[in-house]
Amino acid sequence: xxxxxxxxxxxxxxxxxxxxxxxxxxxxxxxxxxxxxxxxxxxxxxxxxxxxxxxxxxxxxxxxxxxxxxxxxxxxxxxxxxxxxxxxxxxxxxxxxxxxxxxxxxxxxxxxxxxxxxxxxxxxxxxxxxxxxxxxxxxxxxxxxxxxxxxxxxxxxxxxxxxxxxxxxxxxxxxxxxxxxxxxxxxxxxx
Numbered sequence: 268x269x270x271x272x273x274x275x276x277x278x279x280x281x282x283x284x285x286x287x288x289x290x291x292x293x294x295x296x297x298x299x300x301x302x303x304x305x306x307x308x309x310x311x312x313x314x315x316x317x318x319x320x321x322x323x324x325x326x327x328x329x330x331x332x333x334x335x336x337x338x339x340x341x342x343x344x345x346x347x348x349x350x351x352x353x354x355x356x357x358x359x360x361x362x363x364x365x366x367x368x369x370x371x372x373x374x375x376x377x378x379x380x381x382x383x384x385x386x387x388x389x390x391x392x393x394x395x396x397x398x399x400x401x402x403x404x405x406x407x408x409x410x411x412x413x414x415x416x417x418x419x420x421x422x423x424x425x426x427x428x429x430x431x432x433x434x435x436x437x438x439x440x441x442x443x444x445x446x447x448x449x450x451x452x453x454x455x456x457x458x
Contacts, residue, residue, distance in 0.1 A: 272422035273324045276415045280328055283411030284335035290405045291342045297403040298343040299396050301355040305389035306336040308359075309382040313433050316375035316382075320429040324422035328415060329433060355392065361385040376428040383436045390440055397444055401451035409445035413438050 290296035314329035343349075361384075368381045397404045416437035423430040 269324070269422045269424065272418045273327060276324065276328055276418035276422060277331060279411050279415035279418065280331040280335070283408050283415060284338065287339060287405045287408035288342060291339065291346050294346060295403070296405055297346065297396075297400070298339050299392045300340055300343040300349050301351055301358065302389050302393040303336050303339040303343055305358050306386065307333050307340055309386045309389065310336060310433075313379055313382045316378035317429050317433070320375040320427065322423070322427065322430040324419050324424070325430050325434055328419040328437075332412070332437075358385065358389045358392075361388060379428050379432050383432060386436065386440070390444065394444060394447060397447045398451060401448050401455060404444075404448045406445040406448035406452070409441040409448065413441035413445065416441065 287296060287298075291298060310329045310333040314326050314333055317323075317326035317329055364381065364385070368377050393404070416434040420431055420434040420438065423434070
């Protein structure tokens with residue numbers, strides 16, 4: 268059964284980005300490049316930490332997430348919002364701190380906790396953007412990402428931090444972002 272959850276999670280993790288990419292190409296979405304770049308770095312770090320601790324379900328989800336967020340960075344560079352202020356720089360620097368903490372303490376668990384903490388800060392520019400300009404975001408992408416993380420959580424072979432912390436966080440954060448987009452789109456008229 269856990270293998271089925273990993274397969275479902277992987278499919279959702281691959282498919283969830285497709286509506287977002289479509290909307291970027293249509294110029295409907297304007298991704299915040301700094302958030303997506305930070306997410307790429309953080310999920311890459313968390314993926315490596317999960318794999319190093321033998322947590323393959325979480326590692327696969329995070330690796331796929333890293334690849335999909337990197338694809339949005341590449342598209343966003345051309346079609347997105349490339350503003351980079353002090354807050355954005357702090358988020359990027361914090362991602363490097365997560366990697367350094369992992370190297371210093373040689374602990375995948377510390378790397379996961381650090382990357383989740385940093386990811387919260389990295390999500391703030393996108394949450395702000397979703398609140399201000401909800402029609403420039405795609406709710407279904409974040410909702411499907413939440414479902415992918417939920418199936419990853421259900422596939423966990425144990426309840427170690429490296430197995431469940433990032434999936435639980437992704438369920439919550441992706442659902443929050445999708446809820447903000449959805450409710451704001453339904454409460455505002457298109458610009």
